[in-house]
Amino acid sequence: MLAVRPAKLNDLDAITEIYNEAILTTDASFDIEPKTDAEQRVWFDSHGHKYPILVVELDGVIVGWAALSEWSDRCAYADTAEISLYGKEGFRGKGIGRKILEEIVVEGEKAGLHTIIARITEGNSESVHLHESVGFEHIGIMKEVGQKFGRLLDVRIMQKIYPSKS
């Protein structure tokens, strides 16, 4: 059974394992080197109520995570976040990504965010599909902004704006 909950510090090793596998084997992340525990601790500590991290468990095993991270440290951007979403290798394509994406979008609204930005490597049609299905719109394409595994990569920007409460 799938269960989504806020991440705790002792989930960080499982989160890091999932992320580092994706760094090494996919172009979804533009990181090239695996993250160290110390780097991940800084990342974890930069999240909280306003910028949540969620994990999804399958029968008690963490099989994915999602985060809403600060888009910029310039104060006027405070209600804008960037989404990250990773499923564990071997468990993809089974509804885990959809489940945690739907939940983190709800958490972002509860946290008082106004908008979420997604940067998706061009060609990741599964991720584009999932984001569209929870209300993200296409904003544009940044051409040839990354290079990984010997290929120049375009990045699609998608955005979800929460309805105004007024």
Ligand SMILES: CC(C)(COP(=O)(O)OP(=O)(O)OC[C@H]1O[C@@H](n2cnc3c(N)ncnc32)[C@H](O)[C@@H]1OP(=O)(O)O)[C@@H](O)C(=O)NCCC(=O)NCCS
């Ligand atoms: C992207 C990712 C998080 C999705 O998680 P997942 O558990 O594999 O996804 P799900 O099984 O919940 O959903 C996949 C959806 O994509 C659809 N899909 C599958 N292949 C597709 C394709 N080639 N094109 C479009 N849609 C596709 C599925 O039908 C499903 O949609 P549905 O729920 O409407 O039926 C996961 O594959 C992953 O971690 N990939 C590597 C890292 C990554 O790309 N992260 C996203 C960075 S933006």
